[in-house]
Each structure stands twice: as C-alpha cells, then as structure tokens.
Amino acid sequence: MSSLASCIFCKIIKGDIPSFKLYESEKVFAFLDINPLSKGHALVIPKHHGEKITDIPDDMLSEILPVVKKLVKATGAENYNVLQNNGRLAHQEVDHVHFHMIPKPNQTEGLS
Numbered sequence: 676m677s678s679l680a681s682c683i684f685c686k687i688i689k690g691d692i693p694s695f696k697l698y699e700s701e702k703v704f705a706f707l708d709i710n711p712l713s714k715g716h717a718l719v720i721p722k723h724h725g726e727k728i729t730d731i732p733d734d735m736l737s738e739i740l741p742v743v744k745k746l747v748k749a750t751g752a753e754n755y756n757v758l759q760n761n762g763r764l765a766h767q768e769v770d771h772v773h774f775h776m777i778p779k780p781n782q783t784e785g786l787s
C-alpha cells in the first residue's frame with residue numbers, strides 16, 4: 676500500500692493517529708468522523724494514498740461502496756448521504772480520498 680508520511684488518514688490507517696475504527700480489510704479502512712454531522716458519520720477510505728478519486732486504482736474503488744453499504748445497514752439509517760469531495764473548491768479538506776456516510780436522523784434524534 677502506498678502512503679504519504681504527512682497524510683493524517685495514512686497515519687490513521689497505520690494506527691499512528693487514534694481513530695474509532697469501524698471496518699478494515701486488505702484494501703479499505705473505515706472509521707468515525709472526528710467532527711460528525713450526525714451520529715454515525717463515517718469515513719471510508721482506500722488504504723492506497725491518493726488525493727482524488729482519479730488517483731485510486733479501480734480494484735480499490737470497487738471495494739469501497741460495498742463497505743459504505745455495510746455501514747448503512749449497521750447504523751440502521753433509512754435516510755443518509757454518501758458524499759465524496761475532490762479539490763478545495765469542492766470542499767475537500769483532507770487530501771486522501773474518502774467517502775462520507777452521513778446518516779440523517781429524524782428531527783427528534785440528535786448527536787447523543
């Protein structure tokens with residue numbers, strides 16, 4: 676797996692930065708977002724370091740959405756967003772490809 680020494684998500688994969696891990700396979704890693712937009716907001720990332728979706732090998736990309744699906748099922752969310760940002764103008768802050776899975780709770784449900 677390629678990694679970039681300065682990349683926070685590569686450090687999370689290696690365990691050098693702690694995270695709440697949800698899933699791990701040979702090619703994919705998933706963990707809770709540190710600043711969640713809702714309870715269960717998860718990030719699913721390829722273990723291969725790449726900044727944008729075009730930098731990631733197809734075999735890695737094809738393993739990501741099935742993991743997103745598993746997380747949706749695990750949370751029981753009926754309403755959710757799957758988001759993936761590329762580039763600053765598209766609101767990408769962390770330069771390691773990631774897919775957000777953001778449950779949309781009922782209005783009576785909050786972060787707690």
Ligand code: 5GP
Binds near residue numbers: 695760769
């Ligand atoms: P972006 O705007 O790049 O699509 O989203 C980056 C996401 O990464 C943000 O939702 C942010 O809260 C999350 N994030 C940034 N740094 C960390 C970290 O060190 N740990 C975790 N778990 N999430 C992070």
Ligand code: ZN
Binds near residue numbers: 679683684685725771
């Ligand atoms: Zn990285």
